[in-house]
Amino acid sequence: xDGWVFIKRFPNDLIVNELFHGPTLAFKDLxxxxxxxxxxxxxxxxQKNLIVxxxxxxxxxxxxxxxxxxxxxxxxxxxxxxxxxxxIQERMMTTVLDDNIHIYSVxxxxxxxxxxxxxxxxxxxxVDEHNVNGLNSTNWGRVMFQIPNFFMPFFSPHGVxxxxxxxxxVVPTGAGGHITGKPHINI
Numbered sequence: 001x002d003g004w005v006f007i008k009r010f011p012n013d014l015i016v017n018e019l020f021h022g023p024t025l026a027f028k029d030l031x032x033x034x035x036x037x038x039x040x041x042x043x044x045x046x047q048k049n050l051i052v053x054x055x056x057x058x059x060x061x062x063x064x065x066x067x068x069x070x071x072x073x074x075x076x077x078x079x080x081x082x083x084x085x086x087x088i089q090e091r092m093m094t095t096v097l098d099d100n101i102h103i104y105s106v107x108x109x110x111x112x113x114x115x116x117x118x119x120x121x122x123x124x125x126x127v128d129e130h131n132v133n134g135l136n137s138t139n140w141g142r143v144m145f146q147i148p149n150f151f152m153p154f155f156s157p158h159g160v161x162x163x164x165x166x167x168x169x170v171v172p173t174g175a176g177g178h179i180t181g182k183p184h185i186n187i
Contacts, residue, residue, distance in 0.1 A: 058085040
């Protein structure tokens with residue numbers, strides 16, 4: 001994971017925290033990989049298995065697959081909208097041959113995938129019986145591992161000086177998963 005986060009300072013005092021240097025080119029790579037290691041550790045310790053259910057428009061699925069591929073105690077089920085992911089994201093997901101990765105292309109949009117996934121999680125008995133979890137932006141573990149992204153610019157020699165008073169943080173985001181980490185800190 002070394003060398004995945006780069007902080008760039010531009011002449012107009014704009015500082016960019018580049019989080020797109022991971023294996024799937026998504027900001028989620030770092031947090032997903034950290035979370036995957038913690039989950040695997042506790043599953044091994046408890047001798048339990050886990051099913052991870054992911055609905056994606058592209059980057060979440062690819063990052064989850066990359067982080068969880070080959071994990072012996074974790075099966076990953078990814079639902080992606082047929083023909084609605086970028087070609088490179090679709091290849092990142094559909095060309096993984098690890099036995100624990102299961103990809104299903106479904107009709108509809110990524111928003112349409114939310115309803116059947118919500119239905120699964122509303123069935124508490126099923127979720128408990130099969131140990132089902134998700135890694136989308138609603139997963140607190142993923143949000144927890146994204147919080148450090150907001151601190152990195154303050155600890156980099158090229159980043160923000162703690163003496164600078166006005167700091168604006170702009171976060172490009174899709175469904176809002178990454179920005180969820182920001183309200184949990186007070187910079």
